[in-house]
Amino acid sequence: MRDLPSLNALRAFEATARLGSVGRAAEHLHVTHGAISRQLRVLEEALGQPLFARQGRGVTLTPIGEQLRDRVSDAFEQLREGWADLQRGRDDAPFVLGCAGSLLARWIIPRLERLEHELPTLRLHLSPEEDPLAPRHAQPDAALALAAPPWPPGWQVHVLAPERIGPVVSPRHAGLERLLERGIPALLDEELLHTSSRPQAWPAWARVSGISAESLHYGQGFTHLFYLLEAAVAGLGIAIAPAQLVQDDLDAGRLLAPWGFQQTDASWILATPRRGSDYRVDALAEWMRRALNA
Structure with a gap:
């Protein structure tokens, strides 16, 4: 040899x-x-x-x-x-979960204590990845993402919940009373906050809401959804976001969603590389499914 x-x-x-x-x-x-x-x-x-x-x-x-x-x-x-x-195969091995920073900051971290309490044997290691499904040298054990079919090759996908998006605004926003009086058409006169990571969000919502996507006007842009929503909370304008990412803000009164949410063709998914089974994935997927649909 x-x-x-x-x-x-x-x-x-x-x-x-x-x-x-x-x-x-x-x-x-x-x-x-x-x-x-x-x-x-x-x-x-x-x-x-x-x-x-x-x-x-x-x-x-x-x-x-x-x-x-x-x-x-x-x-x-x-x-x-x-x-x-x-x-x-080790029970004490960390479980690496990849997800975008916005999902990590706005959805996972506020629920992390509850997750650790309800899944005490899951040693979760969070790995911020703007595109956790993209091919790269080292893959996580699972990736949490908002995505639409077709699913990327090489991944097994657990669909957790449909994505619903809608405009949100701070109660401190100047001209809020006028916006509420005029309804959805009032958005055509606003410079809307937007993010380069989801450029299709406003047009998709406009089409299913009965207004012209081509008539929308865009103002300040942000590279990440997290920054976009922080700007909205600060009263800087009207943003658009998935319902689950702003639910805590809606409950606390930091944001309002007076124009409602519309379902898109995307879903919240938990994806795992096709490289063998892991009993922890099913438990985490079920926990996330319950939390997202609560």
């Missing part, structure tokens, strides 16, 4: 091939640029062929480099999945 090259050399190659740069591979593996280069030379000398060709500041794979990448990537993925399965 022929000897394999060193694991460090293969890790250096896999990182360089995936990231397209020796420098980025060095940062990812927390080693020097020279250390990565030396490991790559070990592989190239053993094969007698170059694995990379330089292109600008990055590198591209040669044909034999592409062949090695495919084999090494599959092998490392199997190792990662096998290790994850072994860790999940």
Whole structure:
């Protein structure tokens, strides 16, 4: 049986091939640029062929480099999945939940004490990810998201609750009395707060509410839904949001939803990578389903 090259050399190659740069591979593996280069030379000398060709500041794979990448990537993925399965088999292993920062701050954290009380054996580790369903090097055990079909490949999806969105405004908002008197058409004269993470939210709500989406006027924009809703609470304008994310504010009187909520084609989902079963997923999905539909 022929000897394999060193694991460090293969890790250096896999990182360089995936990231397209020796420098980025060095940062990812927390080693020097020279250390990565030396490991790559070990592989190239053993094969007698170059694995990379330089292109600008990055590198591209040669044909034999592409062949090695495919084999090494599959092998490392199997190792990662096998290790994850072994860790999940421990009752005391942390359960990593990925979710967008807005869902984390506005829905999970306010309910975290209750979740820990009702699921005491679940050692939850929260991982903020703006797109937890996006392909990446390390996947969480599960991802909480607002999404619409088709579901991303490689994930098993537990549908928790339908998404309902609607405009919300602070009781301190200037001109609130006039807005309430005129009803939904009054929104056509407002500069609406919006977020780049959900650009379709206002048009989708307008269409099902019987007003022209093209007639809406947009004011201040925000990169994240969390900032958008904080601006609305501060009385800076009218925002739009999923009902469950603002329910606590509605109950406390910090926000009003006088124009109602409309169901979209999206849902709250708990998605898990298709890499083996985990008994904790069903318990968490059921808990979230009850909390979202309460």
